Amino acid sequence: MRATPHPMVATGRSLISLTGIRKVFRNGTVALDGVDLEVKRGAFLSILGPSGCGKSTLLRIIAGLTPVTAGAMESAEELEGSIGFVFQEPTLMPWANVWENVYLPLRLAHRARGDVAERIATAIREVGLEGFEGAFPRELSGGMKMRVSIARALVTDPVLLLLDEPFAALDEITRFKLNEDILRLWQQRHWTVIFVTHSVFESAFLSSEIVVMGPRPGRVVSEVPDDLPYPRGPQLRTAPEYAEFCRGLSRRLLEATT
Amino acid sequence: MNTAWAGRFARILAPILMGALFVVAWDGIVNYFEIKPYILPSPLLVVKALETSGGSLLVSLWYTLKVTAVALVSATVIGAAIAVLFSLSRILEISLYPYAIALQVTPIISIAPLIIIWANDAYLAVLICAWIVAFFPIIANTTLGLKSADRNLVALFRLYGASRWQILAYLQVPTALPSFLTGVRISGGLALIGAVVAEFVAGTGGTETGLAYRILEAGYRLETARMFAALLLLSLAGITIYFSLDGISRWLLSRWHESALPPEE
Numbered sequence: 004m005r006a007t008p009h010p011m012v013a014t015g016r017s018l019i020s021l022t023g024i025r026k027v028f029r030n031g032t033v034a035l036d037g038v039d040l041e042v043k044r045g046a047f048l049s050i051l052g053p054s055g056c057g058k059s060t061l062l063r064i065i066a067g068l069t070p071v072t073a074g075a076m077e078s079a080e081e082l083e084g085s086i087g088f089v090f091q092e093p094t095l096m097p098w099a100n101v102w103e104n105v106y107l108p109l110r111l112a113h114r115a116r117g118d119v120a121e122r123i124a125t126a127i128r129e130v131g132l133e134g135f136e137g138a139f140p141r142e143l144s145g146g147m148k149m150r151v152s153i154a155r156a157l158v159t160d161p162v163l164l165l166l167d168e169p170f171a172a173l174d175e176i177t178r179f180k181l182n183e184d185i186l187r188l189w190q191q192r193h194w195t196v197i198f199v200t201h202s203v204f205e206s207a208f209l210s211s212e213i214v215v216m217g218p219r220p221g222r223v224v225s226e227v228p229d230d231l232p233y234p235r236g237p238q239l240r241t242a243p244e245y246a247e248f249c250r251g252l253s254r255r256l257l258e259a260t261t
Numbered sequence: 262m263n264t265a266w267a268g269r270f271a272r273i274l275a276p277i278l279m280g281a282l283f284v285v286a287w288d289g290i291v292n293y294f295e296i297k298p299y300i301l302p303s304p305l306l307v308v309k310a311l312e313t314s315g316g317s318l319l320v321s322l323w324y325t326l327k328v329t330a331v332a333l334v335s336a337t338v339i340g341a342a343i344a345v346l347f348s349l350s351r352i353l354e355i356s357l358y359p360y361a362i363a364l365q366v367t368p369i370i371s372i373a374p375l376i377i378i379w380a381n382d383a384y385l386a387v388l389i390c391a392w393i394v395a396f397f398p399i400i401a402n403t404t405l406g407l408k409s410a411d412r413n414l415v416a417l418f419r420l421y422g423a424s425r426w427q428i429l430a431y432l433q434v435p436t437a438l439p440s441f442l443t444g445v446r447i448s449g450g451l452a453l454i455g456a457v458v459a460e461f462v463a464g465t466g467g468t469e470t471g472l473a474y475r476i477l478e479a480g481y482r483l484e485t486a487r488m489f490a491a492l493l494l495l496s497l498a499g500i501t502i503y504f505s506l507d508g509i510s511r512w513l514l515s516r517w518h519e520s521a522l523p524p525e526e
Contacts, residue, residue: 059433063416066416066420067420068416068419068420069429084421084422086420088416088417088420090413092419094411094413094414094417094433096414096431096432097517097518098435098438098517098518099435099517107417107419107421107431110420110431111418111421111422111423111427112421139516139517141517141519141522142519246391
């Protein structure tokens with residue numbers, strides 16, 4: 004087990020670089036103004052901010068789902084078609100079972116079922132849902148639905164994984180468990196993750212780097228490296244340095260909102 | 262006996278009991294007030310009318326059902342196809358939808374004479390009328406359903422580079438299925454109504470006639486018991502159409518849609 008920070012942290016090349024991003028909605032709301040952001044390969048970057056600071060919009064811009072009003076985004080070539088996205092809601096197809104939901108990205112890429120069965124089985128196993136392949140979303144709990152959503156995002160083995168407050172609606176125990184699973188998958192798969200959250204504790208636990216955003220208009224207020232030691236397990240949640248780090252982060256978040 | 266069984270039992274038994282009660286009351290009233298059979302025949306007379314002219318009524322029922330079925334199937338196919346076109350082309354939708362509404366809100370009984378003049382064939386005229394009334398619920402419900410796809414799922418499809426056809430086939434069509442089936446269920450009843458109304462207007466005689474004309478005919482001759490017999494067959498046909506479409510709908514949605522799930526325990 005590693006006792007030092009994740010070796011990939013801050014050693015990677017730049018994957019995405021945003022400069023002067025401005026986004027104005029049709030109704031005139033300025034969602035983002037002058038946002039600069041650099042995402043390095045291998046980072047676990049959390050975007051921490053209160054509701055309405057434009058953090059989800061920023062994620063959608065990175066995913067290419069929303070155009071910007073002004074500013075520039077440069078992204079590495081390897082990102083082309085290699086982004087996974089997990090929404091705040093599980094966003095599953097209710098008419099399809101777990102297997103078919105996980106198969107979706109590969110189906111859209113015209114991959115035959117038989118050729119990718121192995122990959123789908125692996126993805127389902129990695130989120131701990133073996134035996135539930137035939138279950139429909141309505142038969143699953145909130146946490147299990149979220150796991151399906153994560154399996155669907157990792158089945159394509161993406162370079163970049165975007166998570167938009169994926170655990171906000173879950174109970175605390177389920178959230179802790181999923182936090183640990185995501186952290187483990189990040190380390191095993193050498194992903195780059197951008198994680199949007201309003202939870203100080205969640206971002207402190209997961210990240211290698213934290214960007215604190217403030218509202219009206221949405222902007223980056225501070226960037227904080229998260230150098231809490233690895234491996235990060237349940238014991239970290241009660242460690243004094245974790246509490247200390249969270250206190251500092253809370254202060255910054257409070258400053259950002261006032 | 263557990264409660265689930267009791268519930269199912271009551272669901273079948275209660276309406277039957279209610280019907281039996283109604284028939285007994287009906288018979289009692291007719292006998293007590295000595296109502297003339299051409300005003301209100303007793304249930305027994307209706308059964309007798311069914312016996313004597315049941316065969317020819319069934320032939321007419323078959324004719325009406327044929328019209329209804331052909332109208333419903335073609336309205337379903339064409340309505341769904343147009344709804345898909347609307348979902349692909351916004352300009353097509355906004356230019357044609359008002360006319361679909363106009364066709365729907367104009368009472369079919371007022372267009373029927375015109376259609377009869379143009380069609381020059383009773384069967385075809387009745388079919389067109391039934392089609393017109395069956396068509397709108399399908400196009401309206403399917404169009405709505407095709408537009409109701411989850412925004413985030415659409416975003417996800419786009420993120421994975423889905424083509425327009427993939428979004429349509431894998432996302433919009435399954436999303437629209439429940440509302441499409443609602444449209445079909447409504448149209449099933451309306452097609453029958455359309456067929457009957459058009460036949461009343463057409464008023465065709467001869468060998469090939471539907472149940473509606475038989476009701477008119479019996480009415481002219483004051484054979485009220487036969488009117489009742491024809492009415493009974495007609496409403497049985499309507500009920501059968503409704504429940505078969507409802508069954509198909511439940512079967513198609515059985516595993517995932519809220520509407521088709523058993524009640525919570």
